[in-house]
Amino acid sequence: MSDYQVTHSKSRVFYDVFERKPELKHQTHYCPGCGHGVAHKLVAEAIEELGLQERTIFVSPVGCSVFAYYYFDVGNVQAAHGRCPAVATGVKRACPESIVVAYQGDGDLAAIGTAEILHAANRGEKITVFFINNAIYGMTGGQMAPTTLVGQKSTTSPWGRRPGNEGYPLHVAELLATLEAPVYIERVALCDNKNTMKARKAVRKALELQKNGAGFTFVEILSPCPTIWKMDPLDARRWIEEKMLPVFPLGVLRDRTTPQVEDSAIPQRTMAEALELEPLEAEAAELKHAQKAAGHSLALNMAGFGGQGVLLLGQIVAEMGMREGLEVSWLPSYGPEMRSGSAHCHVCLAEERIGSPLITHPDVLIAMNEISLRKFAPQVKRGGLILYNRSALPEGFSVPQARVVCVPASDLADQIGTAKVANVVLLGALMAESELLTQECAIAVLESTVGTKAKGAALIEMNRRALEAGREFMKKAATPVLH
Amino acid sequence: MRQLTKGNVAVVKGAILAGCRAYYGYPITPASEIAEAAALYLPQVGGTFLQAESEVSAINMVYGASSAGVRVMTASSGPGLSLMQEGLSYLAAAELPCVVVDVVRGGPGLGNIAPEQSDYFAIVKGGGHGCYRNLVLAPASVQEMADLTMLAFELADRYRNPAVVLTDGFIGQMMEPLELHAHISQAPEKPWAVRGTPETRPNVVTSIHLEPDTLEAHVRKLEGKYKLAEKLEPRFETYRTEDADVLLVGYGIVSRVLRSTVDQLRERGVRAGLFRPVTLYPFPARALKQEVDDVRLVQVVEMSTGMMVEDVRLTIEGRVPVEFYSRVGGNVPSAEEVRDHLLQRMAAPVA
Numbered sequence: 001m002s003d004y005q006v007t008h009s010k011s012r013v014f015y016d017v018f019e020r021k022p023e024l025k026h027q028t029h030y031c032p033g034c035g036h037g038v039a040h041k042l043v044a045e046a047i048e049e050l051g052l053q054e055r056t057i058f059v060s061p062v063g064c065s066v067f068a069y070y071y072f073d074v075g076n077v078q079a080a081h082g083r084c085p086a087v088a089t090g091v092k093r094a095c096p097e098s099i100v101v102a103y104q105g106d107g108d109l110a111a112i113g114t115a116e117i118l119h120a121a122n123r124g125e126k127i128t129v130f131f132i133n134n135a136i137y138g139m140t141g142g143q144m145a146p147t148t149l150v151g152q153k154s155t156t157s158p159w160g161r162r163p164g165n166e167g168y169p170l171h172v173a174e175l176l177a178t179l180e181a182p183v184y185i186e187r188v189a190l191c192d193n194k195n196t197m198k199a200r201k202a203v204r205k206a207l208e209l210q211k212n213g214a215g216f217t218f219v220e221i222l223s224p225c226p227t228i229w230k231m232d233p234l235d236a237r238r239w240i241e242e243k244m245l246p247v248f249p250l251g252v253l254r255d256r257t258t259p260q261v262e263d264s265a266i267p268q269r270t271m272a273e274a275l276e277l278e279p280l281e282a283e284a285a286e287l288k289h290a291q292k293a294a295g296h297s298l299a300l301n302m303a304g305f306g307g308q309g310v311l312l313l314g315q316i317v318a319e320m321g322m323r324e325g326l327e328v329s330w331l332p333s334y335g336p337e338m339r340s341g342s343a344h345c346h347v348c349l350a351e352e353r354i355g356s357p358l359i360t361h362p363d364v365l366i367a368m369n370e371i372s373l374r375k376f377a378p379q380v381k382r383g384g385l386i387l388y389n390r391s392a393l394p395e396g397f398s399v400p401q402a403r404v405v406c407v408p409a410s411d412l413a414d415q416i417g418t419a420k421v422a423n424v425v426l427l428g429a430l431m432a433e434s435e436l437l438t439q440e441c442a443i444a445v446l447e448s449t450v451g452t453k454a455k456g457a458a459l460i461e462m463n464r465r466a467l468e469a470g471r472e473f474m475k476k477a478a479t480p481v482l483h
Numbered sequence: 484m485r486q487l488t489k490g491n492v493a494v495v496k497g498a499i500l501a502g503c504r505a506y507y508g509y510p511i512t513p514a515s516e517i518a519e520a521a522a523l524y525l526p527q528v529g530g531t532f533l534q535a536e537s538e539v540s541a542i543n544m545v546y547g548a549s550s551a552g553v554r555v556m557t558a559s560s561g562p563g564l565s566l567m568q569e570g571l572s573y574l575a576a577a578e579l580p581c582v583v584v585d586v587v588r589g590g591p592g593l594g595n596i597a598p599e600q601s602d603y604f605a606i607v608k609g610g611g612h613g614c615y616r617n618l619v620l621a622p623a624s625v626q627e628m629a630d631l632t633m634l635a636f637e638l639a640d641r642y643r644n645p646a647v648v649l650t651d652g653f654i655g656q657m658m659e660p661l662e663l664h665a666h667i668s669q670a671p672e673k674p675w676a677v678r679g680t681p682e683t684r685p686n687v688v689t690s691i692h693l694e695p696d697t698l699e700a701h702v703r704k705l706e707g708k709y710k711l712a713e714k715l716e717p718r719f720e721t722y723r724t725e726d727a728d729v730l731l732v733g734y735g736i737v738s739r740v741l742r743s744t745v746d747q748l749r750e751r752g753v754r755a756g757l758f759r760p761v762t763l764y765p766f767p768a769r770a771l772k773q774e775v776d777d778v779r780l781v782q783v784v785e786m787s788t789g790m791m792v793e794d795v796r797l798t799i800e801g802r803v804p805v806e807f808y809s810r811v812g813g814n815v816p817s818a819e820e821v822r823d824h825l826l827q828r829m830a831a832p833v834a
């Protein structure tokens with residue numbers, strides 16, 4: 001037995017020997033008088049006192065504390081420059097039971113990582129961020145930080161920080177205190193023993209809040225950097241007091257004990273339910289049409305104004321083809337043009353695997369407006385069909401290579417009761433021309449797609465009538481030519 | 484049972500079947516439906532969806548979630564992938580698995596939202612800093628958007644490396660039948676993960692190795708994994724190549740176009756075949772080399788000014804003429820246009 005008793009020792013949250021460090025495994029890489037050593041100690045002691053060592057994940061930044069995992073005997077994740085709050089978000093949400101500490105310097109957090117810290121705070125991520133503000137870039141050798149004081153010289157502000165050129169020091173704690181979500185924000189300083197003890201309390205409180213499941217907690221720690229400031233450690237502490245405190249006043253900026261609003265729960269389903277892996281009752285089994293000869297295929301282009309239901313019509317045809325046991329593809333025009341002008345889609349139905357879903361020469365063009373007719377009619381295959389949503393072609397317009405049937409679909413739809421079913425009138429017209437698509441399948445698809453969306457028997461009935469109107473019109477107009 | 488499904492939605496369904504339970508992303512056309520589907524489906528099965536403040540943040544959230552050992556993904560399009568390159572380098576360096584989907588649009592810059600294949604260099608050759616590779620899969624159909632996303636999760640875990648599903652606006656936006664099998668793949672044990680538990684306390688996820696010897700050993704270790712992947716993972720598809728004189732080479736949407744072109748050329752008496760790389764990294768070099776033994780001409784078609792063609796030329800080493808045809812700007816070549824180009828080329832005397 002030794003004849004002395006240990007009353008104070010290094011926190012057990014620090015490794016005894018710093019095995020991960022390449023050399024001098026008994027001492028840290030921090031300079032004499034550096035604030036990181038003290039801040040590390042406060043964090044380690046708080047983790048130990050709160051019994052959190054097993055649960056803690058320490059996310060270290062880029063900067064002098066990049067190697068925090070040399071010292072902290074907890075789970076460690078090292079992050080890219082400025083990204084600690086994003087990395088911590090991913091970690092915490094994957095392991096909600098863990099205690100996640102993000103430890104960042106001022107270049108990391110307040111310059112390159114501004115977006116990450118602001119949004120993590122705004123989401124109220126249940127993490128604790130320790131922000132070491134020493135008004136300078138330490139690791140890279142003394143360049144200007146966002147928190148560098150006005151007039152303070154650095155290697156990249158050799159004439160002193162000039163607000164007209166470099167702006168003013170960024171007040172991160174105050175900035176975050178404008179947000180709704182954070183539960184605890186305090187600024188402390190490692191400038192003397194009294195303030196270091198205050199810092200100790202703040203660090204502990206932030207971690208305790210996280211332990212209790214509170215939201216985002218943030219402690220800004222004004223910290224000395226004697227090496228870069230070119231001061232001895234005592235002068236550096238004095239410099240914090242004299243120069244930094246007037247710019248970065250200490251205190252609690254947020255301490256919210258009221259519980260946060262709980263989001264409503266999202267209903268949980270099994271994977272099969274969520275992904276709709278089970279067949280829906282409304283959906284009929286796929287119909288195999290044995291009588292169809294191999295090689296049958298249909299390539300369609302459907303075009304019109306956005307809002308005329310052109311894309312939906314294409315989807316209905318593709319869905320029908322799929323249920324008929326065919327290979328199908330539906331390729332839409334997409335993006336802003338959907339809102340401002342024309343929309344079109346290519347639909348392929350085939351018995352064999354479909355090559356290009358992009359159709360150069362369609363068998364059928366369904367043109368719901370004149371622009372589409374003029375644009376796409378010349379592409380239609382020789383002997384193909386054009387269904388045009390008007391009672392007559394534009395004056396002087398002709399398509400020598402294809403048969404054109406003018407189906408006044410919009411007018412017929414109006415008669416049925418809603419202009420919305422004009423596309424279904426044209427579907428009816430198309431079905432009168434193609435054996436690939438059957439009436440029973442059309443009804444089933446309309447019920448499950450259009451019907452479910454509108455949730456109305458009345459609309460389903462209108463769709464039936466629209467389908468019929470299209471077929472009837474074609475019967476009167478001509479005899480089928482396709483397949 | 485087949486469901487008519489959008490390519491972008493198929494990605495998410497495949498991901499969930501692959502056990503993915505975390506998605507961090509940022510919207511961008513033409514990839515947004517992936518985020519939308521993830522937002523809809525993932526929370527219902529106990530997963531996490533979060534719309535990040537930027538692609539930079541999204542990929543770093545992926546880094547965090549992957550550090551904790553969960554199957555995690557993100558998706559974007561070219562401009563977003565440019566922002567994610569930093570994160571991809573870190574993920575590869577820290578040996579963190581993840582799946583990233585790039586629904587490529589027209590570039591450079593803001594470009595447009597129509598399909599291109601111009602991210603090949605950025606994704607297949609690295610893009611971020613340092614000696615690392617992404618494992619890259621190129622689906623050509625909606626079904627493959629799901630299937631290859633599932634495979635991407637397996638490869639990512641097997642190699643502890645990012646896997647990228649490189650696709651384009653057409654495959655992302657189009658709808659085709661999707662058949663999902665209830666085959667659920669399980670993530671392997673990840674004893675290296677950091678989960679905030681006593682067992683994982685000794686673990687560290689990092690990408691910094693200050694000593695040159697240490698970093699060299701690390702880079703060599705990564706290199707070894709890539710060499711192994713080059714041996715084991717190349718995947719490809721061929722069509723009518725048995726007696727081909729002319730070999731068309733294309734991936735993704737272009738391979739669909741070329742499939743039609745092959746049929747059209749054969750109708751005109753040209754014995755054409757198709758070679759389609761399914762994995763872009765590792766590039767199926769050995770298989771391609773074998774395919775060109777008896778062909779007279781290799782015709783590469785890409786929606787870029789010439790990226791994969793470099794890998795084809797490196798593979799073929801001048802043994803057969805390799806010609807290149809491309810469309811860019813969001814224009815997808817038609818089967819007929821490629822056919823006519825080749826017919827003209829073959830009619831013209833060889834220079």
